[in-house]
Amino acid sequence: MSTSSNQRFYSLDVFRGATVAFMIMVNNPGSWSHIFSPLKHASWHGVTPTDLVFPFFLFAVGNALAFVMPKMQAMDRSAALTKILKRGFLIFLIGILLNWFPFIRWEDGELVGKSFSSLRIFGVLQRIALAYTFGALMVYFFKARSSFYLATLLLLGYWVITVMAGDPADPFSLEGFWGTHLDRALLGDGHIYKGEGVPFDPEGLASTIPSIAQVIFGFLVGDYIQQKGKTAEMVANLFVAGFVLWLAGMAWDLSFPINKKIWSSSFVLYTCGLATMVLATLIQLIEFRGWKGRAAKFFDVFGKNPLFIYLLSGLVPKSLALIRIPNGLNAEGQPKFTSPLPWFYEHICKPISDKPENGSLLYAVILIIFFWSIAWWMDKKKWYVKV
Numbered sequence: 001m002s003t004s005s006n007q008r009f010y011s012l013d014v015f016r017g018a019t020v021a022f023m024i025m026v027n028n029p030g031s032w033s034h035i036f037s038p039l040k041h042a043s044w045h046g047v048t049p050t051d052l053v054f055p056f057f058l059f060a061v062g063n064a065l066a067f068v069m070p071k072m073q074a075m076d077r078s079a080a081l082t083k084i085l086k087r088g089f090l091i092f093l094i095g096i097l098l099n100w101f102p103f104i105r106w107e108d109g110e111l112v113g114k115s116f117s118s119l120r121i122f123g124v125l126q127r128i129a130l131a132y133t134f135g136a137l138m139v140y141f142f143k144a145r146s147s148f149y150l151a152t153l154l155l156l157g158y159w160v161i162t163v164m165a166g167d168p169a170d171p172f173s174l175e176g177f178w179g180t181h182l183d184r185a186l187l188g189d190g191h192i193y194k195g196e197g198v199p200f201d202p203e204g205l206a207s208t209i210p211s212i213a214q215v216i217f218g219f220l221v222g223d224y225i226q227q228k229g230k231t232a233e234m235v236a237n238l239f240v241a242g243f244v245l246w247l248a249g250m251a252w253d254l255s256f257p258i259n260k261k262i263w264s265s266s267f268v269l270y271t272c273g274l275a276t277m278v279l280a281t282l283i284q285l286i287e288f289r290g291w292k293g294r295a296a297k298f299f300d301v302f303g304k305n306p307l308f309i310y311l312l313s314g315l316v317p318k319s320l321a322l323i324r325i326p327n328g329l330n331a332e333g334q335p336k337f338t339s340p341l342p343w344f345y346e347h348i349c350k351p352i353s354d355k356p357e358n359g360s361l362l363y364a365v366i367l368i369i370f371f372w373s374i375a376w377w378m379d380k381k382k383w384y385v386k387v
Contacts, residue, residue, distance in 0.1 A: 100116075158265055
């Protein structure tokens with residue numbers, strides 16, 4: 001059977017675009033205090049629909065890698081490695097700059113520079129950069145089959161290290177996880193995320209190890225799709241493979257709990273399995289049954305400029321936050337201020353319903369539509385930003 005490297009899979013663009021759209025939704029509620037349960041992350045062990053978004057995106061990164069790797073393999077080795085390392089470096093750098101942006105903040109009524117001493121080093125884009133770079137290097141040097149064995153080794157090794165290097169009482173707890181101590185030793189508390197109330201980074205260095213396997217599994221699925229082409233056998237085998245991965249993740253959960261925040265090995269298998277089955281469903285519906293209606297086209301637009309639109313969804317709120325709008329007085333009689341987006345939520349979205357979660361969700365949906373309009377306009381102009 002001939003390969004399908006020259007066939008276009010519209011479903012892959014839709015999968016990637018839908019993931020970006022949901023990343024924007026879960027990152028931009030109107031109020032973090034009023035979110036529907038499925039749009040919240042699991043507090044620790046366990047998984048919610050929101051916990052699937054980031055691993056699905058890394059899986060999509062691997063899918064895309066499968067379609068460009070043949071070109072890299074045909075290039076001169078130094079050129080290919082330069083391309084991989086340069087892309088990884090730029091994405092990592094952009095992630096740090098996004099964390100630092102807008103480089104100034106309001107303090108006592110004045111704009112002052114944001115200190116590097118409290119800058120978070122890791123983040124979503126940084127994890128994408130590291131997982132892509134190491135995943136691409138492994139695939140480039142070791143090809144598909146050996147990369148599968150390496151990914152398996154990464155997951156098993158991470159499990160062993162987590163058990164042996166963590167707190168013997170509970171190595172899978174927030175306080176007992178070995179990765180926290182590694183990040184604090186290498187970076188210092190000032191450069192670590194503190195959203196859990198203590199210095200702990202859910203995109204830290206240690207938990208990046210299994211995320212590399214996420215990219216490799218995504219690559220293997222993309223590579224298989226190319227080899228088999230648009231055939232019923234390919235879709236059926238993807239469903240079987242996805243179910244096996246999902247079941248393996250559920251089984252591993254018994255000894256290594258499914259946990260996004262430490263990116264447990266069971267979490268990788270569980271989410272890769274679900275991603276594979278979702279992708280197989282999209283291939284069946286879009287490539288075979290021709291479901292290319294408005295919903296598919298909506299998400300496809302996001303899939304054309306995924307990293308740029310995600311970056312923009314972080315830059316716009318941070319930029320608008322510098323604009324101060326008078327908002328009454330505080331208890332001491334001093335003026336309070338808000339900014340355009342919180343004002344929009346409070347005065348436009350929140351009043352639509354007595355249930356604040358509805359207004360919070362409406363705000364997120366409006367932002368998605370706003371960024372979609374930018375993505376649509378860029379697609380219409382054939383402007384595609386690639387790193």
